[in-house]
Amino acid sequence: xxxxxxxxxxxxxxxxxxxxxxxxxxxxxxxxxxxxxxxxxxxxxxxxxxxxxxxxxxxxxxxxxxxxxxxxxxxxxxxxxxxxxxxxxxxxxxxxxxxxxxxxxxxxxxxxxxxxx
Amino acid sequence: xxxxxxxxxxxxxxxxxxxxxxxxxxxxxxxxxxxxxxxxxxxxxxxxxxxxxxxxxxxxxxxxxxxxxxxxxxxxxxxxxxxxxxxxxxxxxxxxxxxxxxxxxxxxxxxxxxxxxxxxxxxxxxxxxxxxxxxxxxxxxxx
Numbered sequence: 168x169x170x171x172x173x174x175x176x177x178x179x180x181x182x183x184x185x186x187x188x189x190x191x192x193x194x195x196x197x198x199x200x201x202x203x204x205x206x207x208x209x210x211x212x213x214x215x216x217x218x219x220x221x222x223x224x225x226x227x228x229x230x231x232x233x234x235x236x237x238x239x240x241x242x243x244x245x246x247x248x249x250x251x252x253x254x255x256x257x258x259x260x261x262x263x264x265x266x267x268x269x270x271x272x273x274x275x276x277x278x279x280x281x282x283x284x
Numbered sequence: 285x286x287x288x289x290x291x292x293x294x295x296x297x298x299x300x301x302x303x304x305x306x307x308x309x310x311x312x313x314x315x316x317x318x319x320x321x322x323x324x325x326x327x328x329x330x331x332x333x334x335x336x337x338x339x340x341x342x343x344x345x346x347x348x349x350x351x352x353x354x355x356x357x358x359x360x361x362x363x364x365x366x367x368x369x370x371x372x373x374x375x376x377x378x379x380x381x382x383x384x385x386x387x388x389x390x391x392x393x394x395x396x397x398x399x400x401x402x403x404x405x406x407x408x409x410x411x412x413x414x415x416x417x418x419x420x421x422x423x424x425x426x427x
């Protein structure tokens with residue numbers, strides 16, 4: 168699945184990343200706690216979150232996340248957009264809630280990481 | 285690369301928006317030095333968690349990163365309140381972070397466990413009322 172596919176499936180708006188929207192996404196993670204993301208996230212993932220601050224972008228940067236989806240219509244501010252551009256992290260906003268957004272991507276074949284043991 | 289490369293950062297107090305800048309800088313520099321991506325990610329995550337902890341609990345501090353042929357060493361030093369019970373602090377899910385920090389997406393009690401998870405060595409030296417020094421090492425592959 169590509170970043171562009173995610174945007175289309177979620178009927179979202181691509182705020183950052185038009186130029187690299189063909190990049191592949193392998194797994195997904197939905198979380199509002201950034202330390203959970205830092206603990207369990209896999210490579211080349213999309214992060215779905217209801218949290219909207221600079222630390223979301225920083226967390227994504229550390230994890231090499233390729234795309235962040237902000238649910239419930241959250242809009243990143245200028246600083247977040249700027250840092251995301253510099254680090255080449257795509258930003259999408261969608262009006263869907265977390266559960267629905269995750270479900271829609273799952274239905275199209277996107278999966279999370281391994282089960283935590 | 286026989287010489288050690290060192291990097292020094294000052295982590296500002298109480299400025300949550302700037303937390304992560306040092307880790308971000310180290311990540312970029314390691315990338316330029318040609319360090320393997322999986323090693324960079326380990327270092328970046330462990331250091332970022334430490335940097336966030338400094339801002340939340342200790343009014344900032346300093347971070348020194350040393351890259352040698354064998355390993356990357358990260359030393360986070362603060363003059364904060366110190367950690368009362370290190371074993372408790374190491375437990376996944378245990379947190380003393382205030383609610384305003386939780387609202388920002390941290391304080392899940394995963395910081396120290398994550399730092400342990402992503403490093404080969406984690407040493408916490410803490411004294412109540414004096415501060416905490418956290419030393420982390422990530423080994424570099426020998427090939």
